[in-house]
Amino acid sequence: AQRVTQPEKLLSVFKGAPVELKCNYSYSGSPELFWYVQYSRQRLQLLLRHISRESIKGFTADLNKGETSFHLKKPFAQEEDSAMYYCALGGSYIPTFGRGTSLIVHP
Amino acid sequence: DTGVSQNPRHKITKRGQNVTFRCDPISEHNRLYWYRQTLGQGPEFLTYFQNEAQLEKSRLLSDRFSAERPKGSFSTLEIQRTEQGDSAMYLCASSFGLDRGNEQYFGPGTRLTVT
Numbered sequence: 561a562q563r564v565t566q567p568e569k570l571l572s573v574f575k576g577a578p579v580e581l582k583c584n585y586s587y588s589g590s591p592e593l594f595w596y597v598q599y600s601r602q603r604l605q606l607l608l609r610h611i612s613r614e615s616i617k618g619f620t621a622d623l624n625k626g627e628t629s630f631h632l633k634k635p636f637a638q639e640e641d642s643a644m645y646y647c648a649l650g651g652s653y654i655p656t657f658g659r660g661t662s663l664i665v666h667p
Numbered sequence: 668d669t670g671v672s673q674n675p676r677h678k679i680t681k682r683g684q685n686v687t688f689r690c691d692p693i694s695e696h697n698r699l700y701w702y703r704q705t706l707g708q709g710p711e712f713l714t715y716f717q718n719e720a721q722l723e724k725s726r727l728l729s730d731r732f733s734a735e736r737p738k739g740s741f742s743t744l745e746i747q748r749t750e751q752g753d754s755a756m757y758l759c760a761s762s763f764g765l766d767r768g769n770e771q772y773f774g775p776g777t778r779l780t781v782t
Contacts, residue, residue, distance in 0.1 A: 603671075
């Protein structure tokens, strides 16, 4: 069965500190992975997907098939990054979301 | 087109009543998804449509739940004989499908409270 694991419910950092939100997945085929973000009082929106290999708002994520991971990273956190972040396994499969990690960036 | 819309935004109902939610996707999108989200959890897949065809249903979707997408446009999700365990946020999302990366665009959700 496919599964997405986000081990941290909450990640609290200070402004300017590096951030890494962890995501591990379980799937037997070739995965397609996404990070979605939900800011306070806003709807879920796509942050980035692995096939595009883009950097969005300073965030990057690399798919590591050996470790079955897709961790989200940002070298210097900003206060406006405070939000809920969801890792998702999608593509041709039934989309599966992790439980989410709440990122709080303190001034 | 202002994105995916959902109505109503909030619904309070008594146990045993039927409720129906509506989702209007982005007009060019051919895929439409329904999810349920409870506190502390991520969105949980319920079902999806490719145009008007319902292609996949979660095993979590009991026979009290039914979804339709007539003419491949808007969709409705009906819950019959609601139970307190049905209380959740119901999310709708739409996408172009696999040939455009299947990036999903979410609606604001309908929060259901069953008393």
